Amino acid sequence: MINFNFQKYLLASFVFLLLLFSGCKSKFELDENLRGFSFKLLDQDGQTVDFPTDFENKVVVVGFVFTHCPDICPLTVNNMQLVQNELTGKGETDDVVFVAISFDPARDTVPLLKKFAALREINEKNFRFLTGDRKITDSLMSTMRIVAVPEDSTIVDGTLSYFFTHTDRISLIDKKGFLRKEYSGSKANTSEIVVDIEKLR
Amino acid sequence: MFKLVTSLLLITALAPKIDVSSNWIRPNSKGTNTAVYAKITNKSDKADTLYAVESDLAKVTEIHESFDDNGKTGMRKVDFIVIPAKKTIELKPGGMHIMLIKLNKDIAKGKKYSLTYKFKRAGKVKVSAVASDKAPAKNTKPSKKKK
Numbered sequence: 029m030i031n032f033n034f035q036k037y038l039l040a041s042f043v044f045l046l047l048l049f050s051g052c053k054s055k056f057e058l059d060e061n062l063r064g065f066s067f068k069l070l071d072q073d074g075q076t077v078d079f080p081t082d083f084e085n086k087v088v089v090v091g092f093v094f095t096h097c098p099d100i101c102p103l104t105v106n107n108m109q110l111v112q113n114e115l116t117g118k119g120e121t122d123d124v125v126f127v128a129i130s131f132d133p134a135r136d137t138v139p140l141l142k143k144f145a146a147l148r149e150i151n152e153k154n155f156r157f158l159t160g161d162r163k164i165t166d167s168l169m170s171t172m173r174i175v176a177v178p179e180d181s182t183i184v185d186g187t188l189s190y191f192f193t194h195t196d197r198i199s200l201i202d203k204k205g206f207l208r209k210e211y212s213g214s215k216a217n218t219s220e221i222v223v224d225i226e227k228l229r
Numbered sequence: 230m231f232k233l234v235t236s237l238l239l240i241t242a243l244a245p246k247i248d249v250s251s252n253w254i255r256p257n258s259k260g261t262n263t264a265v266y267a268k269i270t271n272k273s274d275k276a277d278t279l280y281a282v283e284s285d286l287a288k289v290t291e292i293h294e295s296f297d298d299n300g301k302t303g304m305r306k307v308d309f310i311v312i313p314a315k316k317t318i319e320l321k322p323g324g325m326h327i328m329l330i331k332l333n334k335d336i337a338k339g340k341k342y343s344l345t346y347k348f349k350r351a352g353k354v355k356v357s358a359v360a361s362d363k364a365p366a367k368n369t370k371p372s373k374k375k376k
Contacts, residue, residue, distance in 0.1 A: 095257070096367055098264040099295045100302045100330070102255050103322050106362045140258060146257040148362060149338055175301060184331045185288045189262075194302030214302065 055227055056200075056208040063205035067168040069129070069160035072141040077158055077166065078142070079127065080205055087124045087228045088201040089221065091213055092174045094132035095144045100196055102148075104128075104213030107152055108198065111221045118152065122205070124225055126155040131169050131176040131194065133159045172199060172207075202228045236304035236306055246273040247312070251365055252358035254329075256338045262287070265327035265344060265358050266320045271312040278349040281308045287329035294325045304328070312348075321364070331373055336360050 067079045080088060091108050093101035108126050115121050130136035141157035158166070169176060176194040183189070198216050200209040209224055211217075248270040257263040271277050284290045293304050310325060313316050320326050327344070336342065338360050346354045359365060 096261045098255065098257070098262040098327055099293075099304065099322060100259075102264075102362070109362075122338070140261075143258045143335075147258060147335065147337060179303060180305070182330075184288075189289075189330055191262075191304055193301055195300060196302040197300075198298070212300070 037172045056224070058207050058209055060207040061205065062171070062201060062207055065168075065171055067160075067171075069158040069168075070138055072138060072145055072152070074155040076139045077156060079129070080181055080201055083125050083127070084205055085097050085123070085203050086115065087203055087225050089124065089225070090127045090172070090199045090201060091126075091128045092169065092176075092197055092199075093128050093138050093213075094130055094174065094176070094194075095140055096132065097191070101113065104196070104198060104216075105148065106218045107213065107221075108155070108217050109148070110218045111225070112151060112155060114222050115225065118179045121154055123229055124154060128155075128157045129165070129168065130157070130172060131165055132192065133162050133165050143216070149192075149229060166194055168181075172197075200224055200228070245249070247277060247346075247348055247354055249346055249354050249356045252344075252356045253361045253364055254336055254342055254358040255362065256336045256360045257332060259332050259335050261332055263329050263332060264293075264322075265329065266322065266364065267327075267346075267356065267358070268317055269312050269317050269346075270317040271311075271314055273350070274314050275350065275368055276311055276313050277351055278309050278311050279346055280349060281347040282327045283345040283347065283353075284329065286333060286336070288306075288331035288333065289329075290344075291328045291330065292325070293328040295323050297323075338362070 062080050066081055069077050069079055071077050089108055091104045093104055105128055112126050115124055136159045141159055145152055145157055174195045176192045178190045179193050181188060181190040196213045198211045199207060200215045202208050250268050252267045254265045255263045258344050282290050294307050295302060295304050310318060340360050342356045343357050
């Protein structure tokens with residue numbers, strides 16, 4: 029009798045764990061481990077940041093941008109800012125970080141990133157803008173499946189002016205360093221991102 | 230009676246045929262680029278064409294449109310925008326916009342900046358665009374025909 033009950037208990041536990049496990053997996057379309065990667069970059073304050081290692085134990089909302097972009101990238105950053113504002117309004121935000129990474133490091137210097145944030149009145153408490161060595165940003169973009177191709181170049185006032193055709197993306201990384209979901213950067217549903225962040229907290 | 234009819238005709242003739250409203254511009258740093266958005270309403274019975282925008286805010290001012298090609302976004306220059314009779318065309322994020330290349334100064338949130346739209350029929354229309362991350366809640370003051 030005891031054995032039979034014990035078997036039933038084991039079976040029920042197994043089914044419960046299976047459902048729990050499959051339920052967690054079905055929440056997100058991706059489950060890619062980024063923990064082995066290390067991209068050493070600089071933030072808008074000139075501090076060295078190791079992406080994504082330094083953000084372990086935090087949910088990371090990552091956008092891919094260049095500051096000379098007049099239309100699409102500002103939409104992406106603005107969407108990230110809207111998510112940040114919504115979470116801030118709800119209270120605790122220490123376990124969420126927003127990271128905008130430049131694929132145009134030649135022009136996106138540390139002071140320019142700082143100014144970009146200031147002009148948009150971004151709350152920099154948990155919002156980092158990253159730039160760095162071209163080889164490193166290229167490698168990072170490749171890892172995150174971001175394509176950015178310089179195009180539409182013209183000489184303006186004696187210097188080269190160019191734009192990018194680029195992947196329009198915001199990515200979500202969980203606290204363990206796994207890439208879990210990707211969104212359109214400029215057309216993202218910010219409420220959906222907030223809900224997804226809550227699931228990963 | 231004659232005076233009244235004449236006055237009405239005069240008022241109608243002097244009324245702006247093109248209205249450029251809801252003008253706003255994205256903040257950005259000197260030396261970079263930014264975009265200007267607006268709603269352009271053609272009140273006349275004939276189509277009109279926006280063919281240029283003048284501004285001392287940047288080295289170059291062009292009409293552009295953003296495009297989405299399977300998740301990859303980019304921009305291209307357009308030579309002009311036709312505004313059909315009695316219709317409104319919106320210059321908006323992710324679509325058509327006025328592109329300011331190599332800004333001569335910082336565009337700071339909350340401040341206003343002037344530009345002049347050039348139409349084939351209506352001529353020059355001067356507007357004031359407020360620097361913001363989003364379109365103004367209400368339509369801005371109607372544009373003024375430049376003398």
